[in-house]
Amino acid sequence: xxxxxxxxxxxxxxxxxxxxxxxxxxxxxxxxxxxxxxxxxxxxxxxxxxxxxxxxxxxxxxxxxxxxxxxxxxxxxxxxxxxxxxxxxxxxxxxxxxxxxxxxxxxxxxxxxxxxxxxxxxxxxxxxxxxxxxxxxxxxxxxxxxxxxxxxxxxxxxxxxxxxxxxxxxxxxxxxxxxxxxxxxxxxxxxxxxxxxxxxxxxxxxxxxxxxxxxxxxxxxxxxxxxxxxxxxxxxxxxxxxxxxxxxxxxxxxxxxxxx
Numbered sequence: 001x002x003x004x005x006x007x008x009x010x011x012x013x014x015x016x017x018x019x020x021x022x023x024x025x026x027x028x029x030x031x032x033x034x035x036x037x038x039x040x041x042x043x044x045x046x047x048x049x050x051x052x053x054x055x056x057x058x059x060x061x062x063x064x065x066x067x068x069x070x071x072x073x074x075x076x077x078x079x080x081x082x083x084x085x086x087x088x089x090x091x092x093x094x095x096x097x098x099x100x101x102x103x104x105x106x107x108x109x110x111x112x113x114x115x116x117x118x119x120x121x122x123x124x125x126x127x128x129x130x131x132x133x134x135x136x137x138x139x140x141x142x143x144x145x146x147x148x149x150x151x152x153x154x155x156x157x158x159x160x161x162x163x164x165x166x167x168x169x170x171x172x173x174x175x176x177x178x179x180x181x182x183x184x185x186x187x188x189x190x191x192x193x194x195x196x197x198x199x200x201x202x203x204x205x206x207x208x209x210x211x212x213x214x215x216x217x218x219x220x221x222x223x224x225x226x227x228x229x230x231x232x233x234x235x236x237x238x239x240x241x242x243x244x245x246x247x248x249x250x251x252x253x254x255x256x257x258x259x260x
Contacts, residue, residue: 055259056214057202061195065186066248069175072153075116076160077142077169085120085137092139095167102163103145106156112146142171150175150244158239175244184221187251191218195255203259211258219252 078099080091103113123136147153153173161168177183195216203210 054211055206055208056256057199057206057259058254058256059195059198059202061191061193061198061253061255063187063190063192063194063251063253064248065183065190066246067177067183069150069177069244069247070148071176071178072147072150072242072244073174073176074145074147074153074157074160075142075171075173076145076157077117077140077171078164078167079138079140079169080167081123081136081138083136085122085139088137088139089120091167092141095164096141096143098163099143099160099168102159103156106152106159107149108145108147108156112148114144115141116144117142140169142169148178153244154240154242157242161240170240173242175247177247180223180247180249183247183249184251187221187249188218188253191251191253192216192255195253199255199257203257206259208259211260214256214258216256217254219254222250222252223248 076099078092078095080088080095082088082091100113104110118141120137120139122134123138124132125135127133145156147156157170157173161170200210
């Protein structure tokens with residue numbers, strides 16, 4: 001059978017044309033098809049795990065300790081009133097010398113005697129016309145005396161009173177401990193135990209166990225003011241009865257504990 005081709009056309013050219021037409025159809029189909037791009041996978045960093053903050057309890061503790069005093073501080077002085085300032089100072093000086101001599105006779109060392117005040121002031125009086133007039137001058141001197149043998153405190157006060165007469169003044173007696181370190185340490189221990197017991201109770205009531213001590217703060221130590229003999233003229237006598245009593249130290253602390 002004889003194949004027929006269009007006039008003037010060659011078999012190779014026809015094959016190339018058919019291939020080109022088919023390629024165009026494929027390209028057109030590819031252009032019409034939607035294009036999908038693969039999105040990159042999101043990388044999420046794992047969240048940091050924070051440790052839970054432990055529960056805490058804050059408590060205050062109070063501790064007291066007491067001891068017998070071993071030292072007394074006696075406040076004594078002299079006063080003199082005269083017509084002139086010179087006479088007042090001279091009378092004051094005479095009384096002060098008698099006071100110091102009496103202290104030394106009682107065995108008080110010079111290092112335990114200190115002048116606390118020295119004064120000279122005019123004395124005024126109201127005239128009939130309502131004006132103030134200087135009628136004289138008053139001179140005085142005050143001393144702080146440390147008595148290391150407190151059993152002799154009353155005897156020393158009596159000796160001062162006898163030596164100075166009407167010019168003598170007893171301004172007060174205060175008992176104390178010479179070194180409060182040991183007393184304060186005992187009060188501090190009591191304050192710490194008080195704080196720890198309170199924290200342990202709070203832990204038990206809240207269903208926890210008491211953990212480590214986080215912080216501890218100590219307040220200023222407080223010593224209640226000891227009693228003193230009130231200011232009064234020195235009346236003389238062999239000795240003055242005194243009651244030393246007891247010296248007390250008070251310490252407070254603030255403690256923070258973990259609850260586990």
